[in-house]
Amino acid sequence: MSDDDAVRPKQPVEFEVIAEDLRFPECPRWHDGALWFSDVYDGRVLRLDPAGGFVPEVMVELDTAPAGLGFLPDGRLLVASGTDRTVYRREHDGRLAVHADLSDLAAWQLNDMLVDAAGRAYVGDYGDGSAPPEPARPADLIRVDPDGAAASAAGGLMFANGIVTTDDGATLIVAETRSVPGRLTSFSVGADGTLADRRTLCDFDGDVMPDGIAIDGDDNVWVASPFTQEILRVDAGGAVDRRLAVPHPYAVALRRRSDGGADGGELFVCSSPDWRPEVTATERGGRILRITLG
Numbered sequence: 363m364s365d366d367d368a369v370r371p372k373q374p375v376e377f378e379v380i381a382e383d384l385r386f387p388e389c390p391r392w393h394d395g396a397l398w399f400s401d402v403y404d405g406r407v408l409r410l411d412p413a414g415g416f417v418p419e420v421m422v423e424l425d426t427a428p429a430g431l432g433f434l435p436d437g438r439l440l441v442a443s444g445t446d447r448t449v450y451r452r453e454h455d456g457r458l459a460v461h462a463d464l465s466d467l468a469a470w471q472l473n474d475m476l477v478d479a480a481g482r483a484y485v486g487d488y489g490d491g492s493a494p495p496e497p498a499r500p501a502d503l504i505r506v507d508p509d510g511a512a513a514s515a516a517g518g519l520m521f522a523n524g525i526v527t528t529d530d531g532a533t534l535i536v537a538e539t540r541s542v543p544g545r546l547t548s549f550s551v552g553a554d555g556t557l558a559d560r561r562t563l564c565d566f567d568g569d570v571m572p573d574g575i576a577i578d579g580d581d582n583v584w585v586a587s588p589f590t591q592e593i594l595r596v597d598a599g600g601a602v603d604r605r606l607a608v609p610h611p612y613a614v615a616l617r618r619r620s621d622g623g624a625d626g627g628e629l630f631v632c633s634s635p636d637w638r639p640e641v642t643a644t645e646r647g648g649r650i651l652r653i654t655l656g
Contacts, residue, residue: 384404401428429443442483449483529581571587
């Protein structure tokens with residue numbers, strides 16, 4: 363299904379800036395009462411605790427480009443490190459260990475990542491170093507099991523980006539940023555983590571290139587669209603039913619309201635006026651925005 367721009371105008375929203383002076387914030391996760399995210403080009407994973415006034419706390423520092431984040435069932439952090447194509451594990455004492463070396467499986471730089479309730483990580487891959495309007499190279503979505511064993515989970519994805527699962531864990535949804543048109547793709551998840559029954563959940567109209575995504579308690583998917591400067595909500599049937607005008611959103615995390623419902627709660631948005639490393643080196647315009655949902 364696809365959205366219709368004519369009947370779904372963008373809704374202006376108010377937001378609060380809770381962190382700024384960042385290079386390129388990405389891959390936010392709400393976990394254990396705080397927001398975690400990667401400042402990719404700064405090589406850091408940061409944590410923002412509302413109880414501490416959202417003062418940034420550095421949790422991981424790398425010489426590479428940290429991207430996707432997720433948490434094992436015991437609370438340890440996994441970090442998909444882009445340029446060395448390695449998933450690292452942050453132990454409880456803060457030490458970093460190699461969880462999985464994906465250099466033989468990834469075609470290019472690692473991107474976003476989801477860690478499911480069983481501790482399986484699904485990791486996206488840029489495919490190559492091209493940028494639009496050049497076509498992207500298809501690449502695999504990689505599954506990393508809790509013991510670090512890794513294998514291809516699905517092939518032929520066009521710049522796999524944000525990844526979520528439905529609340530029951532039965533469906534995995536991934537944003538294919540550079541498919542034409544941009545789309546959300548769904549898979550059925552087997553008991554052993556295998557993916558099957560690939561299908562399109564939503565084809566987007568216009569210039570939407572879906573980036574980071576989040577999912578709410580009613581299985582609505584919130585989609586960051588940086589180049590149309592909006593966040594779209596896609597319902598469980600694949601229709602766009604809400605569009606929020608937000609400056610340069612690259613990724614979103616959802617803090618659900620206490621009863622888990624779809625209405626209410628907060629969206630945290632990774633926003634940046636530019637994605638190019640050479641620009642962000644001198645123009646640190648990255649911010650984290652907070653939006654209270656009505």
